[in-house]
Amino acid sequence: MRSDDEVSMLVTPALLLAGCERTLNALLARDPAAPARLEALAGSRLLIRLEQPHLQLLLHFHRGGIDLLRAEALDEAGADAVVELTPEALSEWISGTSVERLMFEGKLSVRGRTHLLESTRELLTDLDIDWESELARWLGATPAHSLAEGLRRAARWGLRAKDELMADVSEYVFEEARLLPGRQQREVLRDHLTDLEVATDRLEARLKRLHRRLTQQNSEAQEKSVTDSSGETPT
Amino acid sequence: MSPTEKRTTHFGYEEVSVDEKASRVADVFHSVAARYDVMNDLMSMGIHRLWKRLTIERSGVRPGHHVLDIAGGTGDLTLKFSRMVGPRGKVVLADINASMLHVGRDKLMDNGVGGNVEYVQANAECLPFPDNSFDCITIAFGLRNVTDKDAALRSMARVLKPGGRLLVLEFSKPDNPLLTKAYDEYSFRLLPKIGQFVAGDEESYRYLAESIRMHPDQETLKGMMETAGLDRVEYTNLTGGIVALHRGIKL
Numbered sequence: 001m002r003s004d005d006e007v008s009m010l011v012t013p014a015l016l017l018a019g020c021e022r023t024l025n026a027l028l029a030r031d032p033a034a035p036a037r038l039e040a041l042a043g044s045r046l047l048i049r050l051e052q053p054h055l056q057l058l059l060h061f062h063r064g065g066i067d068l069l070r071a072e073a074l075d076e077a078g079a080d081a082v083v084e085l086t087p088e089a090l091s092e093w094i095s096g097t098s099v100e101r102l103m104f105e106g107k108l109s110v111r112g113r114t115h116l117l118e119s120t121r122e123l124l125t126d127l128d129i130d131w132e133s134e135l136a137r138w139l140g141a142t143p144a145h146s147l148a149e150g151l152r153r154a155a156r157w158g159l160r161a162k163d164e165l166m167a168d169v170s171e172y173v174f175e176e177a178r179l180l181p182g183r184q185q186r187e188v189l190r191d192h193l194t195d196l197e198v199a200t201d202r203l204e205a206r207l208k209r210l211h212r213r214l215t216q217q218n219s220e221a222q223e224k225s226v227t228d229s230s231g232e233t234p235t
Numbered sequence: 236m237s238p239t240e241k242r243t244t245h246f247g248y249e250e251v252s253v254d255e256k257a258s259r260v261a262d263v264f265h266s267v268a269a270r271y272d273v274m275n276d277l278m279s280m281g282i283h284r285l286w287k288r289l290t291i292e293r294s295g296v297r298p299g300h301h302v303l304d305i306a307g308g309t310g311d312l313t314l315k316f317s318r319m320v321g322p323r324g325k326v327v328l329a330d331i332n333a334s335m336l337h338v339g340r341d342k343l344m345d346n347g348v349g350g351n352v353e354y355v356q357a358n359a360e361c362l363p364f365p366d367n368s369f370d371c372i373t374i375a376f377g378l379r380n381v382t383d384k385d386a387a388l389r390s391m392a393r394v395l396k397p398g399g400r401l402l403v404l405e406f407s408k409p410d411n412p413l414l415t416k417a418y419d420e421y422s423f424r425l426l427p428k429i430g431q432f433v434a435g436d437e438e439s440y441r442y443l444a445e446s447i448r449m450h451p452d453q454e455t456l457k458g459m460m461e462t463a464g465l466d467r468v469e470y471t472n473l474t475g476g477i478v479a480l481h482r483g484i485k486l
Binding site: 014015017018043045060062063064067069070071077078 | 284285288289291292295297298315318319321322347
């Protein structure tokens with residue numbers, strides 16, 4: 001019999017996985033490109049072995065989406081491709097680094113039909129969700145289109161307003177209120193400072209030379225007075 | 236003991252004759268078939284989906300496998316299995332109750348499941364299949380209603396291929412006394428009321444609660460499976476033992 005800890009560990013990941021599966025399939029259902037990609041993948045099984053946390057996940061593709069199953073008992077023979085990867089490799093893979101590159105770098109080990117991996121990434125990362133048709137299902141085509149148009153217009157206006165605001169603020173800060181120096185002013189100031197630095201260096205050197213000369217002259221004068229006074233003494 | 240006394244069995248907390256149990260159970264399910272899924276969601280607060288999910292994960296079913304879903308009712312497990320076995324595999328949805336089988340078939344067809352699913356009205360005690368014909372057999376919330384559980388388990392072991400798995404998902408005994416108390420309150424007081432309100436049938440849901448209490452506990456069922464000829468029998472308590480998933484392998 002399994003302990004209670006194990007049982008609670010059983011139910012929570014199952015719940016998470018069920019949630020992921022639902023969300024993923026709902027998203028896939030709204031992507032116009034997904035049915036063709038899923039059709040090509042249907043029936044394939046991809047086993048993903050994560051090192052940390054230790055997890056074996058089986059992705060089973062079918063026409064309606066993906067089944068996510070934890071695969072503790074499943075041996076590799078049941079899967080078309082097996083991937084073993086570290087969390088870093090997973091994040092790199094999802095963010096778009098090619099499978100070949102990860103394999104060459106030794107971060108990813110793939111056995112079986114490797115192109116399955118590339119198709120999976122394509123399916124999941126190239127999701128282009130058609131929100132408008134989803135809205136149309138709820139509201140009807142015409143209102144959905146005007147709403148989507150309105151949203152798009154609002155988004156465009158938002159972007160433009162953001163750019164204009166940035167320009168206005170920078171103009172005010174640099175030019176009108178002169179709260180901060182502009183790039184040009186800063187460069188002029190830097191040139192002046194460099195000149196000043198060079199001049200002070202020069203002055204310092206000159207002072208040192210003068211000082212040296214002065215001490216030299218003093219010592220010569222002293223020597224002379226000593227010889228003079230000794231010459232005046234009667235023998 | 237006279238022969239008539241010997242041939243009685245329990246129907247919930249009632250004692251009924253062996254011949255009568257099957258028809259009384261059938262009556263229960265005829266009356267709940269239409270609202271079965273809604274009631275399952277309501278009664279278990281949706282957790283039954285997780286229990287079934289775990290059953291599928293443990294089944295190890297692959298493309299090309301032959302799966303038998305006994306007492307499959309409205310076809311929750313069959314739906315997933317049919318996708319997993321693919322066009323080369325086969326899933327048989329078996330139920331003793333024609334009403335449940337009709338509901339299940341309609342639901343599966345609405346979900347686009349066709350080609351690889353067969354529907355068979357069969358009694359689990361004497362399955363109408365040749366020996367060694369399935370890679371996996373599941374019975375989810377069905378064994379409780381079978382009159383002769385030992386005969387049913389023997390019959391399942393017979394039709395299972397060597398190396399095949401039998402998964403029994405069934406209500407069991409919670410191991411925590413506090414949970415047991417809360418569970419008893421829920422199932423004897425609240426459950427029949429929900430049944431009355433949603434499915435308009437209080438008696439069927441009272442039977443459900445009683446039949447759960449009469450069902451063998453985890454260890455007893457494990458022993459029964461071993462006696463029926465299954466090996467490596469293990470069980471997992473789900474939701475504090477309210478439900479247990481038993482798995483045995485035919486070697």
